[in-house]
Amino acid sequence: MKNYFPKNFLWGGATAANQLEGAYLEDGKGLAIPDIMPYGFKERFQSIISGKPVSLDIKEGLIYPSHVAIDHYHRYKEDIQLFKEMGFKSYRMSIAWSRIFPNGDDLTPNEEGLKFYDNLFKELKSASIEPVVTISHYELPLNLAKSYGGWENRKLIDFYINFCTVIFNRYNNLVKYWLTFNEVNMGILFGQFSLCIKEEANDPLIKIKRAQALHHQFIASALAVKLAHEINKENKVGCMIARMESYPFSCHPDEVFSNYNQGIIFNDYTLSVQVKGEYLPTSKAIWASFGGKVEFLKDDKKILKKGKVDFISFSYYCSSVCKVHGLTPEEKSNLVGINALFGSAKNPYLEASEWGWQIDATGLRLCLNEMYNTYNVPLMIVENGLGARDNLLPGNVIDDSYRISYLKEHIKAINLALKDGVKVLGYTPWGCIDLVSASGGEYDKRYGFIYVDMHDKDATHDKPYGTFNRYKKKSFYWYQEVIKSNGSKAL
Ligand code: BGP
Secondary structure, X not given: OOOOXXXXXXXXXXXXXXXXXXXXXXXXXXXXXXXXOOOOHHHHHHHHHOOOOOOOOOOOOOOOHHHOOOOHHHHHHHHHHHHHHHOXXXXXXXXXXXXXXXXXXXXXXOHHHHHHHHHHHHHHHHOOOEEEEEOOOOOOEHHHHHOOOHHHOOHHHHHHHHHHHHHHHHOEOOEOEEEOOOOHHHHXXXXXXXXXXXXXXXXXXXXXXXXXXXXXXHHHHHHHHHHHHHHOOOOEEEEEEEOOEEEEOOOOHHHHHHHHHHHHHHHHHHHHHHHHOOOOOOHHHHHHHHOOOOOOOOOHHHHHHHOOOOEEEEEOXXXXXXXXXXXXXXXXXXXXOOHHHHOOOOOOOOOEOOOOOEOOHHHHHHHHHHHHHHHOOOEEEEEOXXXXXXXXXXXXXXXXXXXXXXXXXXXXXXXXXXXXXXXXXXXXOEOOEOOOOOOOOOOOOEOOOEEEEEEOOEOOEOOOEEEEEEEEOHHHHHHHHHHHOOOHHHO
């Protein structure tokens, strides 16, 4: 296959502070939302999506994986050296808000926290790796949820902008690419993780409450874009959405419409605001279907117009299927994996990961085309990958050929999208080094090119265990060749 990757393509990898740093209270860091999220899909994610209020306190007897994560806080130099060895051109990471403002509403920032990222960015610079920084990756300082009720409260906009002002100035000239909120559109589906609002099961107004809180994030994001451009006109600021690609189960018009409508609400509702600076023309009807309307302050429309992002970044792992008629009891009760979010059915043409995520490289080509043709701004794929269990074999060998085939197919799909004329800036596969999973808090769901010797509790261990040692997987050497050949090795 002919190679269409541009010379300056940003090959790299992606992580988030709360999933790898650990050191959760070190050097003045305050508690953040992930620090009170326990291990276990049921305890953690299922309660979030079912609207059962999440406890905001640390409880005896539960395991909180973010507290140690993979100890990157103390090992970042070693980790960055491994990224350099793979040839990374870019590295997507987040700044833990609660390292800089431990309570979120503090008047002055925590110098120790700022120093940590000074050192980290310098290390990246000397490795010639371009940072792509997520300002808020599901990492709200806990106090902003407890004392203010999360993003339902408009005051959070000011706290977020204080945080942005400090980091944009401090890391000016070290960081050029910024992403305002990780998977910001997730707020449409559930509020407790990204909007950090209190949800009550069966609250009839929950959807409109989420839309209001999301509006506050949109305003915060727009103000951040403007600020970043004022501080340095070289700054490039992107939005970040979880891109869901979904197909109608059949050509029944009801299913085709439902599928279309789901994509509009989940993907375009957010993209329209952040890229075009205005809500969708159908938004009033969408709010009515949510049970109300979103309240605007006088200048909100202007703020959104002035804070349009420079590019779209997104995560893409799998596609789903929208089935309306004849759901089997299994489909109705499917609460495993991401399918649950959309009541998705199985796609008979696709394989799925152990977590039920249906593997679909063509879906990536499709959504790249759809977003580029609709919004005409550059795109960056900042999360993609296969969560799988890996085996550490004698001699510290890890043969993750399944991960290589997944990534290979997705890189081919990106190459085809480039051929289609889509502008893609970069590709940073998720969890380039094994880390704690977001939905289940697991260590054993791995994405990395670098294996981290940490494991979930099991029959003989009552808590996670391991040495934190890093080992290179087979995919490490493969990705190194991919980057060296600017993609050709995968085609
Ligand atoms: C995205 C998050 C990441 C990441 C990824 C994989 O939603 O932005 O933080 O973790 O999903 O999900 P998981 O870790 O649950 O496998």
